[in-house]
Amino acid sequence: xxxxxxxxxxxxxxxxxxxxxxxxxxxxxxxxxxxxxxxxxxxxxxxxxxxxxxxxxxxxxxxxxxxxxxxxxxxxxxxxxxxxxxxxxxxxxxxxxxxxxxxxxxxxxxxxxxxxxxxxxxxxxxxxxxxxxxxxxxxxxxxxxxxxxxxxxxxxxxxxxxxxxxxxxxxxxxxxxxxxxxxxxxxxxxxxxxxxxxxxxxxxxxxxxxxxxxxxxxxxxxxxxxxxxxxxxxxxxxxxxxxxxxxxxxxxxxxxxxxxxxx
Numbered sequence: 001x002x003x004x005x006x007x008x009x010x011x012x013x014x015x016x017x018x019x020x021x022x023x024x025x026x027x028x029x030x031x032x033x034x035x036x037x038x039x040x041x042x043x044x045x046x047x048x049x050x051x052x053x054x055x056x057x058x059x060x061x062x063x064x065x066x067x068x069x070x071x072x073x074x075x076x077x078x079x080x081x082x083x084x085x086x087x088x089x090x091x092x093x094x095x096x097x098x099x100x101x102x103x104x105x106x107x108x109x110x111x112x113x114x115x116x117x118x119x120x121x122x123x124x125x126x127x128x129x130x131x132x133x134x135x136x137x138x139x140x141x142x143x144x145x146x147x148x149x150x151x152x153x154x155x156x157x158x159x160x161x162x163x164x165x166x167x168x169x170x171x172x173x174x175x176x177x178x179x180x181x182x183x184x185x186x187x188x189x190x191x192x193x194x195x196x197x198x199x200x201x202x203x204x205x206x207x208x209x210x211x212x213x214x215x216x217x218x219x220x221x222x223x224x225x226x227x228x229x230x231x232x233x234x235x236x237x238x239x240x241x242x243x244x245x246x247x248x249x250x251x252x253x254x255x256x257x258x259x260x261x262x263x
Contacts, residue, residue: 015127018120020102024057025124027176028157037100044097045162048073049089054160056106056115057123058172063114072168086113125176128154132183145190148183152203155180157210181211188220200224215245215253222257 015023016035025031029041030050044050051073056064069086090106090113098104103118115121131151138144155176158164164173184207191200201224204217211217218241225234238257242250 015122020119022101022105022119022121023124024053024060024121026054026057026160027124027155028161030054030160030162032100032105034100035102039097039100044093047089048085049093051163052086052089052113053106054163055168056113058125060115060121060123060126063109063112065112069112072166075167124154125159128176128179132179141190141193145187145194148187148190152180152183152187177210181207181214185216185220192223197224197227212244213246213249215241215249215256218245218253219256
């Protein structure tokens with residue numbers, strides 16, 4: 001069974017270089033990549049252990065008390081009924097996926113759970129933040145654009161969408177959506193200065209999938225089309241914006257396109 005599980009998860013992340021490397025990705029769904037294989041969202045989707053790992057991955061350097069997991073995961077249940085629920089979830093995860101790791105991913109402490117110190121664990125949230133920080137420090141516009149492109153490539157959707165509306169995750173999900181959009185807008189400015197209008201269009205199309213009501217995205221899409229003399233497509237994009245945006249945001253978009261207001 002262990003051999004079958006290891007074979008089933010042969011696909012590994014390009015960021016895995018050492019035997020004890022583990023990449024936990026939350027953007028677009030929980031994925032855990034190791035040197036042995038990769039646990040895909042479909043493998044643990046809908047199981048409470050997915051939420052437990054996601055909670056721990058928000059602050060991977062520190063442990064998570066059992067009471068906090070119970071409170072966030074089962075807010076409506078009577079505390080007395082939760083004693084073994086978290087413990088059982090972690091036990092079954094170790095049993096089902098233990099062969100994917102060189103050391104147990106989740107260790108048990110006196111008051112809760114923590115990621116194994118024997119594993120070099122990184123998350124895509126950490127990698128995203130690090131790339132954005134590097135881009136802000138970079139002075140060369142080409143280098144700055146490259147770093148932002150690497151960051152936004154990591155954003156494959158909202159943080160752990162399975163639980164994005166829950167109280168423990170909603171603020172984090174919104175925070176990273178805002179950071180992603182801020183990165184996209186900065187990237188559009190840089191690419192505009194470099195006259196790379198096609199790439200502006202490419203990144204805006206991706207961003208509209210997660211934020212279809214952002215008038216700034218339509219602004220950059222139309223600007224990129226106009227600068228390539230695609231007048232009819234620009235008109236269609238403006239019509240789409242009119243049908244999608246609230247009236248006040250559509251009016252704001254028109255003002256921005258006419259140069260009366262900066263986006």
